[in-house]
Amino acid sequence: MTIPIRKTGLLRNESFSFTCNRCRECCKNKKIQINPYETAQLARRLGMTTTRFIERFTVEEGAFLKFTEEGTCAFLGPDGCSVHHDRPLVCRLYPLARHVGEKGEEWFSELEPEPSCRGSYGMESTISEYLAKEDALPYMQAANIYLNLLWKLISALESQEESEQVEGSIEEAVTPENWMDIDAVVTDYCLRNRLQKPQTVNENMRLHIEALEQWIKPT
Ligand code: SF4
Ligand code: SF4
Known part of the structure; x- marks a missing residue:
């Protein structure tokens, strides 16, 4: 609309x-569009994981509020x-x-x-x-960060398609369904890197970006 x-x-x-x-x-x-930072803030407020929040309160794989x-x-x-x-x-x-x-x-x-x-x-x-x-300022800052990341993800997926790589691909690690789910991505990233999962939204967001940036990096 x-x-x-x-x-x-x-x-x-x-x-x-x-x-x-x-x-x-x-x-x-x-149609209220939300990014992973906003999802994490709302999920913390309701005392649930972002995975659960996305299931219960969003549509289109977490992109919009229900x-x-x-x-x-x-x-x-x-x-x-x-x-x-x-x-x-x-x-x-x-x-x-x-x-x-x-x-x-x-x-x-x-x-x-x-x-x-x-x-x-x-x-x-x-x-x-x-x-x-x-x-609004912290939200605008997070929006800028995720917008930049989205452009990089799209461009990485496009070049991957062109090079027809299959094994260890970005698409296996970050799917359109899961990339917005901070808790799922950060839990996986912490397990792989033997890190303790942080408690705060800002620290989780920092690791979320770090994880996605690593997936985007050409191998
Ligand atoms: S901005 Fe305020 S006054 Fe206007 S529709 Fe929304 S709640 Fe109502
Ligand atoms: S009720 Fe929904 S649309 Fe209205 S201000 Fe709250 S989150 Fe936004």
Whole structure:
């Protein structure tokens, strides 16, 4: 579902503010994309592994949050978002959207709010201040890291296809179904390298990246 844009090409220093009236309409009928960092944050909050979280709360092999048949996000409760502290980046940014170009250039768009949205746009602060208020910066950093990694994975898989290597291939180790599963990948990596599996999300993410980078490296 594409959300109409009302203004784009905005940079962090530009004026922007938004007052949300918590009507929760924006948690319905959406596709909320998540990356492994966001998955790990949500899984830790719910006290489960990322493997279990992906099975229970996502679709398309962990790429999107699950929505109910009625079209509401699985985490929308009677009092609003039940995972508010660990909500994904797109939920933190809304009604802004963030774009990153091929050379890492960044810009933002103001999205057209839901027809029934009771929030209001303003000009009282800047996009930077809004990002800080929503604690979006660590999520944006993780999004950049995983976007770069995804490009490298795609390119490695393409060159592997071209060279028709089969044995010990990336595809055997990292499948489209499992690469986003931090706990599965890091558990396997720690076993192979006789490491202790870390406790924190950031340390698990660091090893996840390290494991994927190793698989990507040409042998
Ligand atoms: S629809 Fe608008 S007012 Fe309602 S919760 Fe979302 S952003 Fe806030
Ligand atoms: S994670 Fe929370 S904020 Fe995001 S769509 Fe679901 S209920 Fe809404």
